[in-house]
Amino acid sequence: MSIVFEKPHALTDAALHYCPGCTHGIIHRLVAEAIDDLKIEGKTVGVAPVGCAVMAYNYFACDMVEAAHGRAPAVATGLKRAMPDNIIFTYQGDGDLASIGMAETVHAATRNENITVIFVNNAIYGMTGGQMAPTSLPGQVTQTSPYGRDVNVCGYPIKICELLSNLDGPEYLERVAVNNVKNVKNAKRAIKKAFENQINKKGFSLIEVISSCPTNWGMTPDQALAWIDEKMIPYYPLGVYKDKSAQKDSEVKA
Amino acid sequence: MGTTQILIAGFGGQGVLFAGKFLAYMGLMEDKQVSWLPSYGPEMRGGTANCSVIISDESIGSPIVSAPDILIAMNLPSLDKYESSVASGGMIFIDGTLISRGIERNDVKMHNIDATKLASQNGYSGLSNMIIMGKVIKECPALGNAYVEAALSKVVSERHRNLYDSNLAAVTLGYNI
């Protein structure tokens, strides 16, 4: 008998606490696979957020630091400056990265801090039970927008990749999704590239992963995956928003 | 001697803090205890500036000079503000080019130096502070004069080495008035 499928080495044996149908598990796996593929587990340090992924420090087998809410890019900056030869990544949700931690996000990006940021956007605060996120869609019903997100009152969702792409600093920005096999395979490629960029000292790479939250969206897992296609992706188009190296290469060719 | 308390006051840009640093270094090189405390904040940027310098044989308590033995007033507002605070028997040095009045106290000695005018006449523009320092050293033997050059070379930064000679010349000019 041969092994045809196994858990990545970069994940521990701890049982995940995520809800049924939540795509955090897939994204954890993709990060771990990238770490395995690049053989960097021994020198990788991850920074966990506050939010649903708060206990990510138990799931990744590499060294881990738990950051205060929103501060993961600052903590990662400290780690990377102290240990430039190690690989540093943050794993953050939309409330953490795009609300309370917006300043740290923008400034780490503009410094082109050589770190990898995995940004999980599921348009809601999951851990605290389903409140409006900075990325909740217009009209989206949440515990704190019970009549639907009113853009006249709470403003519009923040499109992080588009926003950061205006900065000269960041190396690489891409938005992916994990709601079907094709998208998952593409997300894996993007996440791996974000780590490779760091190994090659290219700088700040952020992968925004459109993710689902069936529990707080009030849907079944398959309805939630369909909702990503119907509502999320039209508002948050997938694709590469910035790739400084590719841009340079094409300029050289031209 | 025990302790000499010095207050230097003037406009920002007149070299008040620099002059204080120079005196403090002279004291340090005489193996005395010294402290230098500037006013700081928005007033540094163009308003009034002052600094407290204490030179002592004993360890220094408060670095704040509230009753100076020596007041150096480089403009009228400084004289107006601090004249009354000078310790009885103390000295007041004023820049006579910028201050037209004499002092009201009769228990302190005034030295009127036409410093700004002397500075521009002799090509030491901006060094009226150091001309007054020369006079201060002359009139206050307690401060000593063995380390004028050494102290100057400490306070003139590497970047402005070319200014050392003119600073020294200004001090000498003031000393020989």
Add this chain to the structure above:
Amino acid sequence: MTDKVLMKGNEAIAEAAIQAGCRFYFGYPITPQTEIAAYMAKRMPKISGTFLQAESEIAAINMVYGVASAGKRVMTSSSSPGISLKSEGISYIAGCDLPALIVNVQRGGPGLGGIQPSQSDYFQATRGGGHGDYHVIALAPASVQEMADLTFKGFDLADIYRTPVMILADGTMGQMMEPVKMKDYTPPDINKDWAVTGTKMMREHNIINSLCLDPESLEISNFKRYEKYKTICEKEAMCEEYLTNDADIVIAAFGIAARVSKNAVNEARANGLKVGMIRPITLWPFPKDAFERAAEKAKAFISVELSMGQMIEDVSLAVRCRKPVYLCNRAGGMIPSPEQVLAKINEIANMSNSK
């Protein structure tokens, strides 16, 4: 001639930090401590160190948290309003038992307050400052030489006890120049096998974390941390006693207040009054023993502070309210004069004579 140099207090802290092996500084400009950042900006790039002007005090303290997690000496500095912003991060650093040095060159408050010297962050520094059960070791320099000496000491204490250490200075200490001599220094040899330097596939992963959802475990970690604090209290309390042996009136003052009070003590002695002073060098742990001893003989205590009266509570506790403790204070950026302190001494001396 002397081998000492004149330095501003802020610069002395920065230079001492570098000589103590600190190669990482993160900060955000705020008066009256900006010279520390400026000094670091100049020096760090030349010694392969990191100076980074962070986007906020919050980011700066979290960068400190990152470097501390990696097991390296690191510091930040700020002044009162900025320290409030850092307090969340300091709580995390304490909760993760990480070593770090935080400098507070205090200015008047509350709110945006002013920029002149103050000691009104005493409560904040000695009670932890942020949320949760924790302390930072709070060191109070009273000269530029001590600004340097306590920086060396602060890094050592931080490493030895795995705890944040705060230097609680004030605008005067930061801005004034006095002669300084840096000491010959070798850092203590400390094993930091808890640091997140990468597993190298040779060990289980290290986790730096203060989250603990199980209250029983969280309680245990709190009790364990307070065992450490007990050792710190027993071993690390420091103060300077000045003429306390026969003193009827004992002044309690730290930092600039102690410098001013020393003049008043000398003056009072010259007038024949038996006055002494206890100058706490560690504000937490508070040097209780010295006060307890002094209380056996002294008739009264005077706490001289640049605040509305904060340390006075610790003085009262230390003498267990057996002797009266009076306050002599200025606030908002004002500094008491030696004359004000002397007047208070005379007032209290007359009071006890008339009894």
